[in-house]
Amino acid sequence: DAGITQSPRHKVTETGTPVTLRCHQTENHRYMYWYRQDPGHGLRLIHYSYGVKDTDKGEVSDGYSVSRSKTEDFLLTLESATSSQTSVYFCAISTDVRPQHFGDGTRLSIL
């Protein structure tokens, strides 16, 4: 989507390695989110941010950390990737009145 860019779009890595996914927005939206999508689970919230350096945990935050040093960038880090973290990861953005708008996703495979 034009307002949200996720990178990389695809990544294959090995168990135990660190991985960082990036979400970049050009909309100047205050709120940013990371979700993971798995078959049979829909989307589940990992972490979210309500401003620069302000973040909080979601439903499935174990094993993940985030950082937001600039309004436009929200990073998701897997410190030591495990096979259970193989998933499709989506970033989303919103404002106080605008619903969440999603990026195109990052497909992460951990072997």
Next chain:
Amino acid sequence: GDSVTQMEGPVTLSEEAFLTINCTYTATGYPSLFWYVQYPGEGLQLLLKATKADDKGSNKGFEATYRKETTSFHLEKGSVQVSDSAVYFCALSDGNSGGGADGLTFGKGTHLIIQP
């Protein structure tokens, strides 16, 4: 906590058939309700929303009415097309602005297949 329940499918219909995808929710307070659609290989797109009881969201021939008494937000379309084949997600957020900091709680998604 909040939860959303929807039929998972796959739901298979013929072109021009009437569509209903059921969605019910559990939430405290007065949530906002959403339907998102995901086409193969893509992210989620907002299809429609409703932020208070009895509101009707509509877009592209799809409709859903926020029913507080039955805690439901069923998605309907009068005549489906092959191009409507996708996965549909019902979701809610706390608060009635439609936006805000709260993350969305999603149903598991309904895979819709429309045959010519």
